[in-house]
Amino acid sequence: MGSSNENEDKPDISEKIQHVRKIRNKHLRMIEFKKQLKLKKKIKKEERKKRRQQGIPKGVPKTLETLREPDQTVIKCEEDKEELQIDVTNSEFGSYFAKSYEPKVLITYSNNPSKKTWSFGRELCRIIPNAFGKLRKHIPIKKVIESCKREEFTDIVVVNENMKMPNGLLVIHLPDGPTANFRLSNVKITPELKRDYKEISTFRPEVILNNFTTRLGNTVASMLAALFHYDPQFKGRRAVTFHNQRDYIFFRHHRYEFKANGTKVGLRELGPRFTLKLRSLQHGTFDSKTGEYEWIISGRRHEMETSRRRFFL
Incomplete structure (x- = not known):
């Protein structure tokens, strides 16, 4: 129950950003957009800290090198x-x-x-x-x-x-x-x-x-x-x-x-x-x-x- 309540309380950033895009005033839209980005970074930082405390290993970042297409001539073993x-x-x-x-x-x-x-x-x-x-x-x-x-x-x-x-x-x-x-x-x-x-x-x-x-x-x-x-x-x-x-x-x-x-x-x-x-x-x-x-x-x-x-x- 605790985990489900926690997910319900967590703000849906993507929905909020979509809502921000509907604001017609450019100045107000930019202010609100920066607030949501700041909140998004804060949530990501907290999630990384939590994973580190739980001992979960870091994931492999998605880059062009890590997503490289397979090649039979690559020297592996x-x-x-x-x-x-x-x-x-x-x-x-x-x-x-x-x-x-x-x-x-x-x-x-x-x-x-x-x-x-x-x-x-x-x-x-x-x-x-x-x-x-x-x-x-x-x-x-x-x-x-x-x-x-x-x-x-x-x-x-x-x-x-x-x-x-x-x-x-x-x-x-x-x-x-x-x-x-x-x-x-x-x-x-x-x-x-x-x-x-x-x-x-x-x-x-x-x-x-x-x-x-x-x-x-x-x-x-x-x-x-x-x-x-x-x-x-x-x-x-x-x-x-x-x-x-x-x-x-x-x-x-x-x-x-x-x-x-x-x-x-x-x-x-x-x-x-x-x-x-x-x-x-x-x-x-x-x-x-x-x-x-x-x-x-x-x-x-x-x-x-x-x-x-x-x-x-």
Whole structure:
């Protein structure tokens, strides 16, 4: 009886809000509406407190990530992880993870890059160990690939631009691919973050790859990891992070330091800062005409993006 009386005494907020919407005077309607919202928050707070006192565990919040559509390629159990480890060992990145070579990366640009694109490429050269920047000078990508193979480069990064702003990143793993094409956005170089580029030391950074949960995501993460040396120098206290969220890959570059006897960590962002969105993943090296694609996003309004809750990485 007590619980039923309690439910009867509890005000029905939704009905009251519907009643408020019928008030014609705009000023009075807004005052009453704010009162009902305040009351609604108060009731929710009391309910949370009551559940906490009763020891009821917190529910899972409804977000796009938690409501994600099922994907058969998501890595869930230990068996999937073991199978994935075998696939990585037998893939084009097997020799990198076996530490049989040191990465050597060429960073180049579209023809006649603007000042910001040039500065962005130079900062990538400072972040990625053993990276060399060079202008293309109208040389086709295929000829650049053949030249890099002869000079024993392991990867090529091409920074593309549109309207004097960097807008694309082409990553080619040598000698046999794959090739990833990314849309590049939200680029902030070090001066725009009000940081001094001299703070970037020459120590090799740690690489953090976060939230790549599918087989496609693992391939992309392996490509990004293979740009960096597999043996970080922890003395430099530098870390680069590729964080995947809703198929957007956010890049951050930090220097960290421990405080209060190692119980707290302080972070200082060094720059640059940018966001990647995968457009395609191609077997082999770059071939825009006859290349075979492992994954490609469709053209007009992205036909593959049929749902906001469907993610591929």
